[in-house]
Amino acid sequence: MHKLAHTAVPGSALESVRWPALPGAEGARMLALQYQFALSERWSPAELRAAQFAQLTQLLQHAKTTVPFYRERLAGVAANRALDVAAFERIPLLCRQDIQENFDALVSRALPPDHGGTQEGNTSGSTGRPIRFMATQLTEVFWHAFTLREHLWQRRDFSGKLAAIRARVTPGSSAGWGASTDSAFRTGPSVMCNTEQPIPEQARWLMQENPDYLISVASNVQELARHCGRHRLRPPRLREVRTYGEALHPDARADIRSAWGVPVIDMYSCREAGYLALQCPEHEHYHVQAEGIYLELLDDQGQPCAPGTLGRVVITVLHNFATPLIRYDIGDYAEAGEACDCGRGLPVIRRIVGRVRNMLRLPDGGLRHPRFDEAQFGGIAPVRQFQVVQKTLQDIEVALVVARPLTPAEEDTLRALIIRNLAHPFAVSFVYCDEIPRATGGKFEDFRSEVVT
Numbered sequence: 001m002h003k004l005a006h007t008a009v010p011g012s013a014l015e016s017v018r019w020p021a022l023p024g025a026e027g028a029r030m031l032a033l034q035y036q037f038a039l040s041e042r043w044s045p046a047e048l049r050a051a052q053f054a055q056l057t058q059l060l061q062h063a064k065t066t067v068p069f070y071r072e073r074l075a076g077v078a079a080n081r082a083l084d085v086a087a088f089e090r091i092p093l094l095c096r097q098d099i100q101e102n103f104d105a106l107v108s109r110a111l112p113p114d115h116g117g118t119q120e121g122n123t124s125g126s127t128g129r130p131i132r133f134m135a136t137q138l139t140e141v142f143w144h145a146f147t148l149r150e151h152l153w154q155r156r157d158f159s160g161k162l163a164a165i166r167a168r169v170t171p172g173s174s175a176g177w178g179a180s181t182d183s184a185f186r187t188g189p190s191v192m193c194n195t196e197q198p199i200p201e202q203a204r205w206l207m208q209e210n211p212d213y214l215i216s217v218a219s220n221v222q223e224l225a226r227h228c229g230r231h232r233l234r235p236p237r238l239r240e241v242r243t244y245g246e247a248l249h250p251d252a253r254a255d256i257r258s259a260w261g262v263p264v265i266d267m268y269s270c271r272e273a274g275y276l277a278l279q280c281p282e283h284e285h286y287h288v289q290a291e292g293i294y295l296e297l298l299d300d301q302g303q304p305c306a307p308g309t310l311g312r313v314v315i316t317v318l319h320n321f322a323t324p325l326i327r328y329d330i331g332d333y334a335e336a337g338e339a340c341d342c343g344r345g346l347p348v349i350r351r352i353v354g355r356v357r358n359m360l361r362l363p364d365g366g367l368r369h370p371r372f373d374e375a376q377f378g379g380i381a382p383v384r385q386f387q388v389v390q391k392t393l394q395d396i397e398v399a400l401v402v403a404r405p406l407t408p409a410e411e412d413t414l415r416a417l418i419i420r421n422l423a424h425p426f427a428v429s430f431v432y433c434d435e436i437p438r439a440t441g442g443k444f445e446d447f448r449s450e451v452v453t
């Protein structure tokens with residue numbers, strides 16, 4: 001019996017035709033998008049931008065005429081004329097607070113019927129400020145299409161078993177990997193577990209399920225890898241870890257490789273906008289998903305960032321006509337990258353630094369993304385877990401979970417290390433606790449700032 005490679009040939013809707021496959025309507029639509037993505041990812045920046053602005057013109061006219069919030073905001077955008085970059089860049093930024101305070105005013109009064117039914121979505125509120133928005137069946141189609149693109153980029157073996165550890169999900173199993181793959185390809189089974197499970201239990205579950213691929217929130221899977229590394233737990237079939245949901249910690253790839261000997265493929269997405277960027281198949285940096293969003297990286301003056309500089313991530317979602325998000329400052333920082341040598345013309349993000357709340361604020365107004373190394377803490381004192389919290393522009397509080405109380409000398413050494421890492425003479429105090437609670441979404445945060453700017 002000849003077996004067709006799962007990745008090479010889509011599933012066929014006709015029992016008697018295995019190859020070339022004739023997918024059903026949904027699968028055909030999914031593959032039609034992949035065909036276009038395969039072309040557009042090779043376009044020049046100018047070609048990409050022209051296509052994006054053709055779609056942006058549609059979106060902005062729709063928003064201006066059917067979404068109350070944008071009526072005045074887009075008044076300067078001329079009707080019946082192609083949108084130019086300068087006019088687009090004059091549109092004020094939309095912030096999270098705008099979305100929170102204007103849920104109704106941001107919903108279209110006349111959604112094109114062919115965008116399908118709507119559904120309310122919300123963010124988990126890990127920033128402490130959840131937002132609500134409307135999504136459509138069309139935005140769902142694009143979500144699935146980018147998920148599938150990511151699988152194809154990374155050349156995954158669809159016959160493998162996929163394990164997912166996600167926040168607030170019902171544990172269970174299913175025959176396929178999910179809606180993004182199942183409409184076009186035949187896949188192996190998938191199993192699901194919850195990030196709220198304690199790490200040792202997640203480790204037991206992982207060993208028992210023994211998947212080919214594991215996907216989870218970045219900090220959760222990093223903790224899990226550290227635990228497994230300490231206890232020499234390595235699921236034998238595991239060949240790749242996929243991460244999402246927050247900026248990858250600088251040590252995450254090394255921790256995961258050292259525990260399980262597998263690479264990490266990271267994705268940059270958010271609920272309200274879908275996929276923003278996917279890891280390049282050949283490098284550890286990211287390609288913006290320019291077919292779904294228009295992404296700007298802006299410096300403090302609101303100007304586009306040059307490669308190598310850090311800026312705020314501002315996005316416009318090209319296909320959500322229910323709650324249009326136009327020039328939305330999502331509260332992340334990322335570094336612009338040089339053009340990629342893989343042949344893809346999609347813009348490059350060198351690294352995603354993370355949420356504004358994970359940035360240190362200096363008294364002179366500067367912002368920095370501090371980095372802490374667990375091993376450094378452990379080398380000074382028996383520290384099991386820590387969290388560094390900036391309370392004011394002068395004060396840092398460090399929560400510690402310890403095997404035994406620290407001596408004053410150990411506290412002093414730790415204090416000096418923290419001040420050195422932060423590169424500023426903050427007043428550092430310690431608090432001891434039994435456990436450091438995770439943020440919503442199962443995230444561990446080793447640094448958090450409570451200073452509001």
Ligand SMILES: [Zn+2]
Pocket residue numbers: 280281282283287340341342343344
């Ligand atoms: Zn690339």
